[in-house]
Amino acid sequence: MAKEVSPGVLALRKVVDDVYADARKAKAEGKLVGWSSSKFPCELAEAFDLNVMYPENQAAGIAANRDGEIMCQAAEDLGFDNDICGYARISLAYAAGKRAARKIDWDKEDGYVINPATGKPLKDENGNPVLDENGKPKKDPKTQTPFIVLEDIHEIEALPEGREKERRLESIQPYRQMRMPQPDFVLCCNNICNCMTKWYENIARMCNIPLIMIDVPYNNTMDPNPENIKYIRAQFDNAIKQLEELTGKKFDEKKFEHACAQANRTASNWLKVCDYLQYKPAPMSGFDLFNHMADVVTARGKKEAADAFELLEQDLEKNIKEGTSTLPFPEQYRVMFEGIPCWPKLPNLFKPLKANGVNVTAVVYAPAFGFVYNNMDEMVSAYCKAPNSVSIEKGVEWREGICRANKVDGVLVHYNRSCKPWSGYMAEMQRRFTEDLGIPCAGFDGDQADPRNFNEAQYETRVQGLVEAMQIRKENME
Amino acid sequence: MSLENTFKEFQAAAYNPKKLLDEYKAAGKKVIGVLPYYAPEELVYAAGMVPMGIWGSNNKNIALAKEYCATFYCTIAQLALEMLLDGTMDQLDGVITPTICDTLRPMSQNYRVAMAKLKKMPTIFLAHPQYRRPAFGLQFTVDQYTNVKKELEAICGHEITDEDIRGAIKVYNKYRQARREFVKLAGEHPEAVSAVNRSAVLKAGYFMEKPEYTEKLEALNKELAALPASDWKGVKIVTSGIICDNPVLLKIFDENGIAIATDDVAHESRTIRVDAAEDGDPMMALAKQFADEDYDVLLYDEASNQNRRGEFVANLVKESGASGLVLFMQQFCDPEEMEYPYLKKALDAAQIPHIKLGIDQQMRDFGQAATAIQAFADVLSV
Numbered sequence: 001m002a003k004e005v006s007p008g009v010l011a012l013r014k015v016v017d018d019v020y021a022d023a024r025k026a027k028a029e030g031k032l033v034g035w036s037s038s039k040f041p042c043e044l045a046e047a048f049d050l051n052v053m054y055p056e057n058q059a060a061g062i063a064a065n066r067d068g069e070i071m072c073q074a075a076e077d078l079g080f081d082n083d084i085c086g087y088a089r090i091s092l093a094y095a096a097g098k099r100a101a102r103k104i105d106w107d108k109e110d111g112y113v114i115n116p117a118t119g120k121p122l123k124d125e126n127g128n129p130v131l132d133e134n135g136k137p138k139k140d141p142k143t144q145t146p147f148i149v150l151e152d153i154h155e156i157e158a159l160p161e162g163r164e165k166e167r168r169l170e171s172i173q174p175y176r177q178m179r180m181p182q183p184d185f186v187l188c189c190n191n192i193c194n195c196m197t198k199w200y201e202n203i204a205r206m207c208n209i210p211l212i213m214i215d216v217p218y219n220n221t222m223d224p225n226p227e228n229i230k231y232i233r234a235q236f237d238n239a240i241k242q243l244e245e246l247t248g249k250k251f252d253e254k255k256f257e258h259a260c261a262q263a264n265r266t267a268s269n270w271l272k273v274c275d276y277l278q279y280k281p282a283p284m285s286g287f288d289l290f291n292h293m294a295d296v297v298t299a300r301g302k303k304e305a306a307d308a309f310e311l312l313e314q315d316l317e318k319n320i321k322e323g324t325s326t327l328p329f330p331e332q333y334r335v336m337f338e339g340i341p342c343w344p345k346l347p348n349l350f351k352p353l354k355a356n357g358v359n360v361t362a363v364v365y366a367p368a369f370g371f372v373y374n375n376m377d378e379m380v381s382a383y384c385k386a387p388n389s390v391s392i393e394k395g396v397e398w399r400e401g402i403c404r405a406n407k408v409d410g411v412l413v414h415y416n417r418s419c420k421p422w423s424g425y426m427a428e429m430q431r432r433f434t435e436d437l438g439i440p441c442a443g444f445d446g447d448q449a450d451p452r453n454f455n456e457a458q459y460e461t462r463v464q465g466l467v468e469a470m471q472i473r474k475e476n477m478e
Numbered sequence: 479m480s481l482e483n484t485f486k487e488f489q490a491a492a493y494n495p496k497k498l499l500d501e502y503k504a505a506g507k508k509v510i511g512v513l514p515y516y517a518p519e520e521l522v523y524a525a526g527m528v529p530m531g532i533w534g535s536n537n538k539n540i541a542l543a544k545e546y547c548a549t550f551y552c553t554i555a556q557l558a559l560e561m562l563l564d565g566t567m568d569q570l571d572g573v574i575t576p577t578i579c580d581t582l583r584p585m586s587q588n589y590r591v592a593m594a595k596l597k598k599m600p601t602i603f604l605a606h607p608q609y610r611r612p613a614f615g616l617q618f619t620v621d622q623y624t625n626v627k628k629e630l631e632a633i634c635g636h637e638i639t640d641e642d643i644r645g646a647i648k649v650y651n652k653y654r655q656a657r658r659e660f661v662k663l664a665g666e667h668p669e670a671v672s673a674v675n676r677s678a679v680l681k682a683g684y685f686m687e688k689p690e691y692t693e694k695l696e697a698l699n700k701e702l703a704a705l706p707a708s709d710w711k712g713v714k715i716v717t718s719g720i721i722c723d724n725p726v727l728l729k730i731f732d733e734n735g736i737a738i739a740t741d742d743v744a745h746e747s748r749t750i751r752v753d754a755a756e757d758g759d760p761m762m763a764l765a766k767q768f769a770d771e772d773y774d775v776l777l778y779d780e781a782s783n784q785n786r787r788g789e790f791v792a793n794l795v796k797e798s799g800a801s802g803l804v805l806f807m808q809q810f811c812d813p814e815e816m817e818y819p820y821l822k823k824a825l826d827a828a829q830i831p832h833i834k835l836g837i838d839q840q841m842r843d844f845g846q847a848a849t850a851i852q853a854f855a856d857v858l859s860v
Contacts, residue, residue: 079818080815080816080818080819081818083809083815084812084816085812088816190608193583194580194812194813195580195812198813200782201782202819204782205782205785205820207783208783209783210783211782211783213778213782215609215778217577217606217618218577218583220586220590220605231609231614231615231618234613235609238612388584391587392584392587392591415548417550420550420581420812421583422584423548423550424581424584424587424588425585427546
């Protein structure tokens with residue numbers, strides 16, 4: 001991927017960093033901080049100036065930082081089955097106080113025990129691997145990392161003040177997702193899935209905090225029915241009342257309208273950015289969108305997010321003019337990536353795509369976060385349209401729309417062990433993509449957060465098969 | 479009639495629903511399949527049609543359903559699709575597809591798409607609200623049930639009147655009452671009602687016509703109530719989970735002297751705890767009945783920072799006189815799995831021993847389960 005980081009990308013990174021940094025600051029100042037599901041109407045929390053963080057984003061970050069497995073196992077040790085969504089497991093382990101931490105070297109004043117299995121091969125001045133006395137490749141010590149162990153913040157907090165407590169606190173993995181303060185309230189919207197309902201109920205119980213819930217029933221038609229809108233609209237009022245009780249503040253209509261305006265801007269700008277993948281060749285790698293998603297998740301209602309996406313648009317416009325791209329290889333094939341990526345295995349996902357010149361030019365997240373609306377009822381309707389709460393016909397319409405507009409040659413489908421509602425009708429969708437668009441599809445088994453459910457060999461074979469089918473199709477069309 | 483013969487009759491219905499379906503159709507009746515959970519079956523009855531519950535199968539394997547579904551889905555939903563595809567349920571005139579869990583959401587689409595492709599029966603979509611009790615939640619349930627009613631009317635070819643629904647509610651209240659009474663009596667008289675027979679009696683209720691079933695069950699209850707007080711030497715447990723209706727598995731309980739005092743099973747008691755009002759607006763009565771459902775892994779608990787469900791189940795064990803709990807953990811059932819740690823917490827706090835048995839409906843070998851059950855019986859009898 002591109003080495004030079006563009007102003008837009010930098011701005012987007014800062015927006016997310018600030019969300020977490022602001023929340024930590026707020027918590028330290030004794031203010032209320034909350035955890036929210038990614039598609040909860042953030043505009044409501046913004047109207048109360050609440051600092052809110054996002055466990056899904058956190059779980060993806062923890063997984064991408066390779067700590068998904070230890071956190072999933074920690075949840076399993078708490079009794080949560082390994083069939084449960086990996087995000088939920090990571091988040092529940094975190095809510096229970098479990099943390100991935102570096103193994104402390106207690107024999108030294110400070111420092112950690114290095115895991116000999118980590119690190120990149122050490123190379124000599126000619127770029128050849130350096131071998132050790134046993135003839136095995138030596139590791140570059142600069143790239144080696146400590147063993148990762150499980151910590152418990154409740155245990156640490158119970159320690160007397162002193163060096164042990166300090167060292168154990170410091171040992172907690174330093175990246176931003178591992179440093180999310182414990183919640184004072186939770187905001188849950190189950191437009192994503194029902195698992196979300198139980199996940200947040202569990203957090204509410206673990207932390208003994210209030211849960212503010214928006215229930216979005218599953219929809220069987222192309223657009224939400226008026227009775228669904230009415231039902232959810234009433235819940236918005238209910239949630240406002242609960243937030244008033246929680247904060248002791250009155251609902252600030254002006255702040256709400258401001259947040260709505262910003263959320264609309266962010267959504268529109270996000271969609272515009274996604275639309276740059278329509279260019280052939282594309283000015284970016286579709287994998288970039290997976291990273292930028294963090295902004296639509298964590299900061300939709302903030303001006304800074306909308307602004308940062310505008311900056312990114314400028315970067316992309318520049319790429320178009322200059323004929324450049326963030327894709328580090330020539331684009332030969334264009335595919336839609338269906339589903340959530342396997343965060344712990346992003347490099348492994350990318351590798352065979354790169355080897356075959358495949359760019360991801362369509363992701364379902366593009367329409368999934370495009371919450372654009374003009375009034376409260378439209379806002380309700382927008383929040384009904386999450387990937388897992390719409391009918392198969394609506395889901396197919398979304399995807400086929402972006403497949404056509406973004407000119408894809410094939411579809412790569414992630415059968416995600418963590419996501420039953422998403423993967424549950426993919427077989428039928430695959431048939432429709434092929435029937436309606438005449439493009440090949442290939443499915444692979446994986447998981448959004450638990451690396452144990454991803455089989456690299458199977459993935460590579462499936463990508464190879466897809467590439468061959470796309471090649472034959474191309475030849476036939478020429 | 480001897481108890482044994484009565485049980486045989488219930489078993490005949492429980493183990494061969496297809497035969498009953500054929501009989502209903504031969505008699506010119508229309509039959510509606512009802513998938514889990516919480517579908518308002520009363521409306522089917524009120525329409526003059528026969529509702530038949532579809533909770534998977536213990537005798538089928540997933541083959542055709544693989545065309546629609548990856549492996550990591552609960553076998554109840556997958557085997558329901560299998561039977562809709564393989565012809566077992568071709569005679570149904572329609573099927574109601576609720577969507578209260580993450581498997582049923584996409585499966586409702588698979589059922590609909592598959593039935594339309596094969597030009598089989600219409601599917602009737604149902605989405606329940608998780609806010610069941612506030613006025614807006616009740617109204618949403620009424621709206622959804624009204625949709626179901628309209629689609630049932632299209633199938634039966636006539637209007638379903640309020641009077642029809644009130645009549646159906648009476649029939650169903652009586653049915654639930656008889657089932658609750660049976661669960662109680664079976665728990666009090668395990669020497670007369672084996673775990674296998676207990677399950678067959680409860681399962682038959684999903685397939686037999688309700689008035690006939692209730693009459694038969696009331697007669698059985700009368701006989702059980704007249705028995706002398708039980709002198710049970712074995713242990714008593716409470717069962718929990720989505721379903722535990724496999725006679726091969728239940729026989730292990732009987733062989734080890736383990737009686738079921740009562741249950742917290744979705745297929746059994748979770749759905750019969752609450753009755754509907756017999757007067758007033760009958761659609762609202764059904765909505766209120768759903769609103770009054772509680773302590774279920776599938777339902778949102780507004781007091782979610784408490785452990786109400788876990789404590790409810792722990793109390794159920796204590797009040798029933800059981801000394802332990804057996805949890806039948808349906809594989810890939812997220813809601814049940816998500817609630818397990820807090821169920822365990824409540825059981826541990828009440829010092830109630832429990833075991834968790836992983837099951838699915840394609841299981842044919844229960845060797846491992848048998849070992850665990852035997853060991854648990856030994857622990858409880860100490």
